[in-house]
Amino acid sequence: xxxxxxxxxxxxxxxxxxxxxxxxxxxxxxxxxxxxxxxxxxxxxxxxxxxxxxxxxxxxxxxxxxxxxxxxxxxxxxxxxxxxxxxxxxxxxxxxxxxxxxxxxxxxxxxxxxxxxxxxxxxxxxxxxxxxxxxxxxxxxxxxxxxxxxxxxxxxxxxxxxxxxxxxxxxxxxxxxxxxxxx
Amino acid sequence: xxxxxxxxxxxxxxxxxxxxxxxxxxxxxxxxxxxxxxxxxxxxxxxxxxxxxxxxxxxxxxxxxxxxxxxxxxxxxxxxxxxxxxxxxxxxxxxxxxxxxxxxxxxxxxxxxxxxxxxxxxxxxxxxxxxxxxxxxxxxxxxxxxxxxxxxxxxxxxxxxxxxxxxxxxxxxxxxxxxxxxx
Amino acid sequence: xxxxxxxxxxxxxxxxxxxxxxxxxxxxxxxxxxxxxxxxxxxxxxxxxxxxxxxxxxxxxxxxxxxxxxxxxxxxxxxxxxxxxxxxxxxxxxxxxxxxxxxxxxxxxxxxxxxxxxxxxxxxxxxxxxxxxxxxxxxxxxxxxxxxxxxxxxxxxxxxxxxxxxxxxxxxxxxxxxxxxxx
Amino acid sequence: xxxxxxxxxxxxxxxxxxxxxxxxxxxxxxxxxxxxxxxxxxxxxxxxxxxxxxxxxxxxxxxxxxxxxxxxxxxxxxxxxxxxxxxxxxxxxxxxxxxxxxxxxxxxxxxxxxxxxxxxxxxxxxxxxxxxxxxxxxxxxxxxxxxxxxxxxxxxxxxxxxxxxxxxxxxxxxxxxxxxxxx
Numbered sequence: 001x002x003x004x005x006x007x008x009x010x011x012x013x014x015x016x017x018x019x020x021x022x023x024x025x026x027x028x029x030x031x032x033x034x035x036x037x038x039x040x041x042x043x044x045x046x047x048x049x050x051x052x053x054x055x056x057x058x059x060x061x062x063x064x065x066x067x068x069x070x071x072x073x074x075x076x077x078x079x080x081x082x083x084x085x086x087x088x089x090x091x092x093x094x095x096x097x098x099x100x101x102x103x104x105x106x107x108x109x110x111x112x113x114x115x116x117x118x119x120x121x122x123x124x125x126x127x128x129x130x131x132x133x134x135x136x137x138x139x140x141x142x143x144x145x146x147x148x149x150x151x152x153x154x155x156x157x158x159x160x161x162x163x164x165x166x167x168x169x170x171x172x173x174x175x176x177x178x179x180x181x182x183x
Numbered sequence: 184x185x186x187x188x189x190x191x192x193x194x195x196x197x198x199x200x201x202x203x204x205x206x207x208x209x210x211x212x213x214x215x216x217x218x219x220x221x222x223x224x225x226x227x228x229x230x231x232x233x234x235x236x237x238x239x240x241x242x243x244x245x246x247x248x249x250x251x252x253x254x255x256x257x258x259x260x261x262x263x264x265x266x267x268x269x270x271x272x273x274x275x276x277x278x279x280x281x282x283x284x285x286x287x288x289x290x291x292x293x294x295x296x297x298x299x300x301x302x303x304x305x306x307x308x309x310x311x312x313x314x315x316x317x318x319x320x321x322x323x324x325x326x327x328x329x330x331x332x333x334x335x336x337x338x339x340x341x342x343x344x345x346x347x348x349x350x351x352x353x354x355x356x357x358x359x360x361x362x363x364x365x366x
Numbered sequence: 367x368x369x370x371x372x373x374x375x376x377x378x379x380x381x382x383x384x385x386x387x388x389x390x391x392x393x394x395x396x397x398x399x400x401x402x403x404x405x406x407x408x409x410x411x412x413x414x415x416x417x418x419x420x421x422x423x424x425x426x427x428x429x430x431x432x433x434x435x436x437x438x439x440x441x442x443x444x445x446x447x448x449x450x451x452x453x454x455x456x457x458x459x460x461x462x463x464x465x466x467x468x469x470x471x472x473x474x475x476x477x478x479x480x481x482x483x484x485x486x487x488x489x490x491x492x493x494x495x496x497x498x499x500x501x502x503x504x505x506x507x508x509x510x511x512x513x514x515x516x517x518x519x520x521x522x523x524x525x526x527x528x529x530x531x532x533x534x535x536x537x538x539x540x541x542x543x544x545x546x547x548x549x
Numbered sequence: 550x551x552x553x554x555x556x557x558x559x560x561x562x563x564x565x566x567x568x569x570x571x572x573x574x575x576x577x578x579x580x581x582x583x584x585x586x587x588x589x590x591x592x593x594x595x596x597x598x599x600x601x602x603x604x605x606x607x608x609x610x611x612x613x614x615x616x617x618x619x620x621x622x623x624x625x626x627x628x629x630x631x632x633x634x635x636x637x638x639x640x641x642x643x644x645x646x647x648x649x650x651x652x653x654x655x656x657x658x659x660x661x662x663x664x665x666x667x668x669x670x671x672x673x674x675x676x677x678x679x680x681x682x683x684x685x686x687x688x689x690x691x692x693x694x695x696x697x698x699x700x701x702x703x704x705x706x707x708x709x710x711x712x713x714x715x716x717x718x719x720x721x722x723x724x725x726x727x728x729x730x731x732x
Contacts, residue, residue: 040274045228051693058693075270084267087258091223144600144607147696155704234510241510327417327424330513338521406640411594441636450633453624457589 004132007032007125008115010069011102014082016089017068018097024131027065031153034125036069036101036113039079039088041121047140048122049094054143055150056096063154068098071113071121128153187315190215190308191298193252194285197265199272200251201280207314210248214336217308219252219284219296222262222271224304230323231305232277237326238333239279246337251281254296254304311336370498373398373491374481376435377468380448382455383434384463390497393431397519400491402435402467402479405445405454407487413506414488415460420509421516422462429520434464437479437487494519553681556581556674557664559618560651563631565638566617567646573680576614580702583674585618585650585662588628588637590670596689597671598643603692604699605645612703617647620662620670677702 007024015021024032035052037044049068056066068089072080079085082100089098101110116125119138126135126149134153190207198204207215218235220227232251239249251272255263262268265283272281284293299308302321309318309332317336373390381387390398401418403410415434422432434455438446445451448466455464467476482491485504492501492515500519556573564570573581584601586593598617605615617638621629628634631649638647650659665674668687675684675698683702 040270042275054691054693058691058697075266075274078264078267078270081261083258084261087223087261091258092225142603142607143692144603144696147693147698148607148700149696151697151700152704155701237508237510241508241514325420325424326509327420327513330510330515331424331517332513334514334517335521338518406636408641441640444630444633444636447627449624450627453589453627457624458591 004128004130004134006131007127007133008112010099011111011115012099013102014100016082016086016098016100017094022067022097022099024127027067027127028131029129030063030065031129031150032065032067032125032127033150034067034069034127036071036116036118036121036123036125038070038072038074038121039085040075043140044122045092048124049092051141051143051146052124053095055146058147059150059154064150066096068094068096069101069112070098071101071110071118071123073109073113073120076108126150126153128156187311187313187317189314190310190316191295193282194294194298195282196285197283199265199269199281199283200277205250205280205282207310210250210310211314212312213245214247214312214333215250215308215310216247216333217250217252217310219254219299219301219304219306219308221253221255221257221304222268223258226323227305228275231307232275234324234326234329235307236278238329241330242333242337247333249279251277251279252284252295253281254284254293254301254306256292256296256303259291309333309336311339370494370496370500372497373493373499374478376465377477377481378465379468380466382448382452382464382466383460388433388463388465390493393433393493394497395495396429396431397495397516398431398433398491398493399516400433400435400493402437402482402484402487402489402491404436404438404440404487405451406441409506410488411458414490415458417507417509417512418490419461421512424513425516425520430516432462434460434462435467435478436464437467437476437484437489439475439479439486442474492516492519494522553677553679553683555680556676556682557661559583559648560660560664561648562651563649565631565635565647565649566643571616571646571648573676576616576676577680578678579612579614580678580699581614581616581674581676582699583616583618583676585620585665585667585670585672585674587619587621587623587670588634589624592689593671594641597673598641600690600692600695601673602644604695607696608699608703613699615645617643617645618650618661619647620650620659620667620672622658622662622669625657675699675702677705 009024010022012021033052033055035044035048037048039045052066052068055064070085085098085100099112101112103110116123116133116136118136122139124135124137124141124146125133128134135149192207193205195204216235216238218227218231220231222228235249235251238247253268268281268283282295284295286293299306299316299319301319305322307318307320307324307329308316311317318332375390376388378387399418399421401410401414403414405411418432418434421430436451451464451466465478467478469476482489482499482502484502488505490501490503490507490512491499494500501515558573559571561570582601582604584593584597586597588594601615601617604613619634634647634649648661650661652659665672665682665685667685671688673684673686673690673695674682677683684698
């Protein structure tokens with residue numbers, strides 16, 4: 001069995017569409033799909049979020065939890081406020097919980113985005129029932145392939161949780177062509 | 184010949200994508216298409232603005248001018264600032280001039296939107312070479328019909344400019360089902 | 367004024383969706399849009415014919431007549447019979463008259479297709495109120511541009527009918543990349 | 550574990566896109582997706598066959614086999630011949646093997662279609678590695694749900710093959726609203 005790495009915990013500065021703040025451990029036992037997006041990212045609006053809503057409608061809530069993650073790394077004045085995101089989620093009728101990725105004083109890339117070394121938005125994360133990160137894709141994913149992928153993770157046998165390693169938690173994204181600046 | 188009413192002048196609090204502020208009189212001699220939108224209006228983002236960009240690309244700039252009009256009547260905190268709109272226009276690559284519709288102290292519906300008695304967004308306006316308002320549609324318009332409509336106005340014989348009347352400039356929208364509140 | 371060439375008459379071996387055989391002269395005074403297609407041509411099925419149906423629905427029947435022209439130049443056994451075309455028109459709910467382009471003994475390219483020197487299917491023809499060919503396009507045409515084009519021809523001032531010339535009626539298509547073989 | 554019924558064998562009058570005739574037993578050990586279609590069925594052409602091609606491209610050929618089944622139950626003169634189907638498969642670039650469903654002298658509904666009691670076209674069949682019929686859907690299926698469904702069948706534990714029962718093999722379709730006539 002391949003060793004899977006545990007998904008880094010979400011580091012947030014607030015949540016919308018939920019009564020109380022959430023943590024990945026609240027979803028242990030379910031597959032979790034996280035859609036990392038920015039409200040002014042055209043690909044997120046036209047493809048990523050509609051796909052996340054379709055996953056939310058297609059799978060049983062007992063099996064699959066869908067979470068949005070607002071990873072603002074540009075246009076902070078325009079899309080950085082909770083009010084702006086709240087208006088966006090209302091108008092686009094996003095029904096699932098959405099976390100606001102947190103910043104520290106050092107830079108513009110939010111902390112969860114750094115922990116996952118995301119290259120930009122939209123990024124789709126798939127986390128298994130044991131809390132391991134099983135898939136991370138930057139950009140578009142086809143519906144047919146995604147449906148198969150989610151079901152493959154759902155049908156996985158339970159496995160012991162992978163051990164965290166130091167390498168994984170380093171911040172920063174060094175890929176060439178990375179859409180997120182200043183990492 | 185039907186009497187056409189002159190298009191009310193734009194009342195703005197600024198412009199983007201242009202070096203200097205514009206006025207409808209700057210476009211006299213051309214057909215003007217105005218796309219009234221809000222950056223957080225899903226129908227504007229998925230249909231209205233892409234269609235306006237297609238008009239911008241299809242017709243000669245000497246014949247047809249395309250203008251955006253940001254008529255914010257809700258979620259003012261999220262989409263009311265010039266910075267927010269600027270980020271939006273950048274990300275969605277809107278190439279034509281965009282006016283920010285002005286507010287007064289009395290209410291939430293911006294002034295140009297009131298002057299045209301718009302029912303909501305997206306609203307498409309078509310103004311002929313003489314400055315008369317020839318078409319105003321709230322909601323979706325089919326590409327084939329719009330192409331025909333624009334050409335019909337383009338091929339119109341020049342006519343004397345219509346006289347303005349008091350009735351036309353009254354503010355407020357009283358239609359049932361109007362998408363704009365508090366008119 | 368540019369001299370327009372008269373549209374060659376349709377040479378047919380039958381009609382469907384009409385009580386009696388038709389001729390271009392039956393439509394004099396109207397703009398005529400002809401959609402040349404083959405029932406097994408994917409681009410015709412997905413784009414050309416749906417667009418022709420939209421034109422049929424959008425414009426007044428007093429102004430614009432839409433005609434299909436079945437120009438079979440390949441797969442004659444599969445799509446050459448009147449029964450095959452009849453089944454196709456029924457299943458795809460094509461509402462306008464459709465002519466079956468005629469063959470002679472010399473080759474596989476049907477006669478009207480030759481007279482217009484069409485390069486393949488779909489080909490869109492636009493004929494003005496006086497019977498002159500105003501536009502001929504092989505492949506896809508955008509709805510917005512087509513709407514404008516049809517209206518431009520509709521709004522044209524009546525002009526004397528152009529004189530037929532010998533050059534126009536020669537058969538054969540010599541363009542490189544021509545989709546129709548053996549021309 | 551639910552008892553699954555064995556998928557009835559295909560009864561064919563020929564095959565295309567394959568060197569030799571095939572049988573379901575040739576695919577034992579793989580999941581088989583069968584797309585039952587008619588070449589003049591608009592929903593098959595616009596949705597069913599493109600989806601089958603996407604499945605063909607997305608999954609490993611070692612895991613999933615895609616087969617077309619031409620179940621002609623109307624317009625026999627137009628779409629009943631092998632030549633017509635061959636031209637269609639060529640033009641639409643269908644890459645997987647396609648079986649021609651067989652007829653007997655008693656009626657118009659082909660024999661495999663009867664054995665499966667299909668209601669019309671398109672019908673999608675999903676058969677597991679042991680040869681049991683796991684899903685049968687008439688009409689459209691969403692890509693996301695289909696991807697999940699295929700993967701669920703793929704990840705199934707091997708199970709003993711179900712016993713055939715008399716009820717299942719009776720011919721005819723008695724559902725209200727059945728698209729196939731004369732069953």
